[in-house]
Amino acid sequence: MEKDTILVLSGGLDSTTMLYEYRERIALALSFHYGSNHNDKELAFARLHCERLGIRHIVIPLDFIGRYFRSSLLAGAEAVPDGDYAEDNMRSTVVPFRNGIMLSVAAGMAENEGLQYVMMANHSGDHTVYPDCRPEFVEAMSKAAETGTWNRVQLLTPYTLLNKADIARRGKALGIDYSETWSCYKGGEHHCGTCGTCRERREALAEAGINDTTVYDLPVRTSGLK
Amino acid sequence: MEKDTILVLSGGLDSTTMLYEYRERIALALSFHYGSNHNDKELAFARLHCERLGIRHIVIPLDFIGRYFRSSLLAGAEAVPDGDYAEDNMRSTVVPFRNGIMLSVAAGMAENEGLQYVMMANHSGDHTVYPDCRPEFVEAMSKAAETGTWNRVQLLTPYTLLNKADIARRGKALGIDYSETWSCYKGGEHHCGTCGTCRERREALAEAGINDTTVYDLPVRTSGLK
Numbered sequence: 001m002e003k004d005t006i007l008v009l010s011g012g013l014d015s016t017t018m019l020y021e022y023r024e025r026i027a028l029a030l031s032f033h034y035g036s037n038h039n040d041k042e043l044a045f046a047r048l049h050c051e052r053l054g055i056r057h058i059v060i061p062l063d064f065i066g067r068y069f070r071s072s073l074l075a076g077a078e079a080v081p082d083g084d085y086a087e088d089n090m091r092s093t094v095v096p097f098r099n100g101i102m103l104s105v106a107a108g109m110a111e112n113e114g115l116q117y118v119m120m121a122n123h124s125g126d127h128t129v130y131p132d133c134r135p136e137f138v139e140a141m142s143k144a145a146e147t148g149t150w151n152r153v154q155l156l157t158p159y160t161l162l163n164k165a166d167i168a169r170r171g172k173a174l175g176i177d178y179s180e181t182w183s184c185y186k187g188g189e190h191h192c193g194t195c196g197t198c199r200e201r202r203e204a205l206a207e208a209g210i211n212d213t214t215v216y217d218l219p220v221r222t223s224g225l226k
Numbered sequence: 227m228e229k230d231t232i233l234v235l236s237g238g239l240d241s242t243t244m245l246y247e248y249r250e251r252i253a254l255a256l257s258f259h260y261g262s263n264h265n266d267k268e269l270a271f272a273r274l275h276c277e278r279l280g281i282r283h284i285v286i287p288l289d290f291i292g293r294y295f296r297s298s299l300l301a302g303a304e305a306v307p308d309g310d311y312a313e314d315n316m317r318s319t320v321v322p323f324r325n326g327i328m329l330s331v332a333a334g335m336a337e338n339e340g341l342q343y344v345m346m347a348n349h350s351g352d353h354t355v356y357p358d359c360r361p362e363f364v365e366a367m368s369k370a371a372e373t374g375t376w377n378r379v380q381l382l383t384p385y386t387l388l389n390k391a392d393i394a395r396r397g398k399a400l401g402i403d404y405s406e407t408w409s410c411y412k413g414g415e416h417h418c419g420t421c422g423t424c425r426e427r428r429e430a431l432a433e434a435g436i437n438d439t440t441v442y443d444l445p446v447r448t449s450g451l452k
């Protein structure tokens with residue numbers, strides 16, 4: 001298969017699954033260092049998987065985000081709320097137009113390298129919380145990339161209608177060890193197990209029937225977990 | 227008038243005119259340092275005008291562009307072609323999806339600051355050479371910003387149907403001294419006078435009936451100038 005695609009890779013569950021599923025067509029994986037609490041944790045896993053698969057990996061620094069943008073995701077572990085992954089709870093973790101910025105950089109890089117597609121692992125569970133994960137956004141952004149490049153670069157988001165458990169099921173079939181991915185927004189030594197992202201991760205792995213070997217600070221799934 | 231707008235400001239003729247024309251509604255001017263040959267020259271003028279008008283000014287570094295993207299605009303003065311501002315001549319100066327990247331950062335900043343609009347000074351003369359200046363691109367990018375932000379940020383491009391001489395006429399009426407703007411893509415001590423951007427600038431100022439006090443290395447407009 002022709003290598004025609006750039007993948008935006010965080011090192012989390014979703015984009016790591018996409019890296020494995022589409023590895024035959026991924027010419028380059030792009031990660032971003034934007035100063036979030038968990039950035040170093042997730043980038044270490046992004047690097048590990050790219051090395052393992054022999055896929056070129058570049059980390060783009062976006063220091064201005066940490067410097068100028070307000071978000072609990074950028075403000076230390078204490079700022080990240082505990083509890084379910086629901087809109088009112090997780091809204092403070094939004095980094096303004098983060099996907100717009102990352103996809104634009106990836107589109108420029110695709111044009112530069114003569115590649116045709118930029119792939120992102122947004123999924124249906126993201127849509128309520130993050131406006132720049134919704135299908136309307138993805139469609140408009142793809143049109144912007146297409147009209148704004150000679151090469152007519154387009155976006156591909158094959159997970160947009162899946163939920164996180166669907167994605168974990170694909171990863172299970174691909175043999176991915178999810179303890180080698182990072183989700184927790186607090187970015188501590190281990191996954192905290194209680195923030196919205198940890199709860200969503202545990203729930204998805206359980207639903208997919210995966211034996212979750214991730215180390216959590218709160219190891220037992222509490223009854224508060226929906 | 228409410229200050230509701232971020233202007234993408236290069237320090238060139240077009241965006242400097244827009245800064246003066248819309249100064250009542252501009253809350254913040256954003257410039258970008260992306261390693262082009264003429265970046266330092268134009269940013270010095272961007273800073274000067276913002277200080278003069280009392281408008282907040284932030285310079286965002288985009289070092290990855292200089293590091294990873296290929297363009298004669300990034301490759302030293304010798305790489306920039308001389309001659310008319312035509313598609314075949316100027317295409318090497320394209321920086322892949324530069325406007326997409328700058329507008330995305332500006333949209334994120336607008337969302338972060340609770341501002342409603344991002345303004346850019348693209349004009350009709352840009353459209354052939356730069357795909358990310360065309361109306362189709364601007365429309366799609368505006369839709370992407372609107373759907374990808376809670377605040378429904380939109381783009382405004384009031385010069386999109388004007389040519390450079392039209393813009394210079396507006397600047398003349400506003401009393402702008404265009405020797406305090408920078409166009410030359412070579413970024414030398416003075417404007418070279420012979421690259422496509424210099425020729426386009428001189429032509430526009432002449433057409434607008436402005437006494438051009440810019441210092442050019444080639445001071446006499448040659449007969450080769452269309």
